[in-house]
Amino acid sequence: MKTYSVKEAYVTLQGEGAQTGRAAVFLRFAGCNLWSGLERDREKSVCQFCDTDFVGTDGENGGKFRGAEALAGHVAALWQADGRTTGEAAYVVCTGGEPLMQLDAALIGALKAKGFEVGVETNGTLAAPEGLDWICVSPKADAEIIQTQGDELKLVYPQTEAGAQPERFESLQFRHFFLQPKDDSRQTENIAAAAAYCMKHPKWRLSLQTHKLIGLP
Numbered sequence: 001m002k003t004y005s006v007k008e009a010y011v012t013l014q015g016e017g018a019q020t021g022r023a024a025v026f027l028r029f030a031g032c033n034l035w036s037g038l039e040r041d042r043e044k045s046v047c048q049f050c051d052t053d054f055v056g057t058d059g060e061n062g063g064k065f066r067g068a069e070a071l072a073g074h075v076a077a078l079w080q081a082d083g084r085t086t087g088e089a090a091y092v093v094c095t096g097g098e099p100l101m102q103l104d105a106a107l108i109g110a111l112k113a114k115g116f117e118v119g120v121e122t123n124g125t126l127a128a129p130e131g132l133d134w135i136c137v138s139p140k141a142d143a144e145i146i147q148t149q150g151d152e153l154k155l156v157y158p159q160t161e162a163g164a165q166p167e168r169f170e171s172l173q174f175r176h177f178f179l180q181p182k183d184d185s186r187q188t189e190n191i192a193a194a195a196a197y198c199m200k201h202p203k204w205r206l207s208l209q210t211h212k213l214i215g216l217p
Contacts, residue, residue, distance in 0.1 A: 004029070007030045007055070007059045009061040011081070013216055014093060015209050017152050017178050018176045019091075025116075027075060027095065029054070029101065029102045030056060030057055031098065035048070035050055036055075037097070052096075052097070061074070068110035075114065090114075091116060091119065096122075108130075112131065118133050119132065122136070123139065123140050123143060124139055135149075135152075136152045138180075139153070139155055140156075140159075142162070153172060154178040155179055166197065166204060177204045181193070181206075
């Protein structure tokens with residue numbers, strides 16, 4: 001039986017992209033295929049700007065879960081803790097790290113059986129399994145994109161690599177295209193640059209990390 005490694009899991013509002021403002025369980029899986037998560041490896045990794053801790057299973061409501069049913073039950077308990085009921089509006093966002101290293105058809109099925117819509121936020125280097133309700137791809141640097149279709153493409157901007165420029169992705173089969181300003185020491189300049197690009201290229205829309213603006217995790 002498969003064991004899933006989860007860094008953390010909690011209920012919050014989706015702060016980014018087309019689902020902004022929607023209540024969801026954020027299910028953050030441990031591990032990534034583009035960076036070890038260790039600072040000593042950052043400079044030689046494919047993705048060098050990640051600001052997320054996805055190492056280990058010691059985060060809020062994290063741990064190792066043996067079998068899809070166990071993890072789906074954990075997610076459902078978090079959602080229901082404050083009186084919410086599963087059903088039409090119940091939503092879980094599988095994120096990371098890189099969630100597609102672990103997310104599979106068995107877990108998707110178990111989450112759906114608990115009444116959840118299932119979304120994923122992925123770097124796009126691995127193919128998504130069947131059954132997902134929402135696919136968000138966030139390309140990183142020059143990494144090869146395997147998942148070339150979905151609901152939204154959310155590109156952190158700016159990135160310096162030639163393969164991480166917006167025009168590379170415009171022909172892919174996504175419903176929404178977002179630029180998200182890079183969250184670093186130049187954030188103000190990054191927001192201005194992303195906004196200016198969207199003004200000139202209206203296929204792209206600006207995505208801000210609104211959860212950070214209002215103090216949510």
